[in-house]
Amino acid sequence: xxxxxxxxxxxxxxxxxxxxxxxxxxxxxxxxxxxxxxxxxxxxxxxxxxxxxxxxxxxxxxxxxxxxxxxxxxxxxxxxxxxxxxxxxxxxxxxxxxxxxxxxxxxxxxxxxxxxxxxxxxxxxxxxxxxxxxxxxxxxxxxxxxxxxxxxxxxxxxxxxxx
Amino acid sequence: xxxxxxxxxxxxxxxxxxxxxxxxxxxxxxxxxxxxxxxxxxxxxxxxxxxxxxxxxxxxxxxxxxxxxxxxxxxxxxxxxxxxxxxxxxxxxxxxxxxxxxxxxxxxxxxxxxxxxxxxxxxxxxxxxx
Numbered sequence: 001x002x003x004x005x006x007x008x009x010x011x012x013x014x015x016x017x018x019x020x021x022x023x024x025x026x027x028x029x030x031x032x033x034x035x036x037x038x039x040x041x042x043x044x045x046x047x048x049x050x051x052x053x054x055x056x057x058x059x060x061x062x063x064x065x066x067x068x069x070x071x072x073x074x075x076x077x078x079x080x081x082x083x084x085x086x087x088x089x090x091x092x093x094x095x096x097x098x099x100x101x102x103x104x105x106x107x108x109x110x111x112x113x114x115x116x117x118x119x120x121x122x123x124x125x126x127x128x129x130x131x132x133x134x135x136x137x138x139x140x141x142x143x144x145x146x147x148x149x150x151x152x153x154x155x156x157x158x159x160x161x162x163x
Numbered sequence: 164x165x166x167x168x169x170x171x172x173x174x175x176x177x178x179x180x181x182x183x184x185x186x187x188x189x190x191x192x193x194x195x196x197x198x199x200x201x202x203x204x205x206x207x208x209x210x211x212x213x214x215x216x217x218x219x220x221x222x223x224x225x226x227x228x229x230x231x232x233x234x235x236x237x238x239x240x241x242x243x244x245x246x247x248x249x250x251x252x253x254x255x256x257x258x259x260x261x262x263x264x265x266x267x268x269x270x271x272x273x274x275x276x277x278x279x280x281x282x283x284x285x286x287x288x289x290x291x292x293x
Binding site: 071072074095096098100101103121123 | 181182205206208209212215216224
């Protein structure tokens with residue numbers, strides 16, 4: 001299965017920027033262990049939430065025709081803990097996009113506070129590694145993301161084209 | 164916008180420090196991007212993106228890093244070395260690079276060594292000041 005680390009898009013400007021929301025809840029079991037008595041959202045999952053927000057933004061810019069894969073974390077700086085009950089806004093912006101790849105910048109905020117700054121690069125692997133097979137779970141798009149997009153009132157491609 | 168070679172070098176140095184996480188003093192003119200500075204394939208795209216922004220120019224990746232498409236062409240490669248045709252093609256595509264040493268042993272594995280900090284500076288210099 002694929003974990004989804006964003007709940008909803010609240011802003012989506014095709015090819016430019018997007019903002020998604022993540023509600024952090026004590027019902028997420030990993031928070032019970034990270035850490036016992038002091039639950040905080042792991043930083044790596046904040047990177048994943050940015051990869052999902054920015055990855056969908058990048059994929060949509062090319063009409064979901066490319067297989068988009070996270071290729072590089074250019075920057076990941078964290079300024080504060082994220083606790084159960086927090087609502088995060090994940091802001092992603094496309095800096096450059098070509099046939100082969102895209103670079104994005106972004107930040108995660110809680111109210112007006114910047115929690116993290118995360119810059120990423122994505123590879124369009126059909127353009128770069130044609131013919132190589134990758135497992136489905138490596139990709140940003142699965143049909144679950146279609147569910148998130150539709151729940152946000154955004155058009156989503158049919159499930160079969162996400163595979 | 165005219166820039167001196169020193170100014171171009173400083174910008175390129177900043178690009179490589181950000182893209183590759185290296186220290187400024189590691190970015191010397193003769194440092195190779197792969198062996199000395201640890202660049203991998205996705206980093207080349209990162210460098211292209213950052214240089215486009217830094218200098219306000221369009222850089223087709225093929226133009227700056229032409230080797231990838233060249234070595235996948237069987238006319239240009241034989242037994243792990245560039246053929247005569249391959250070398251001629253490389254010369255055409257990398258006019259700003261001194262290929263004399265490479266030509267003596269044109270092994271495909273050595274192509275990475277051609278991509279130096281100086282090559283990036285030469286490339287930008289030719290784009291901005293020609």
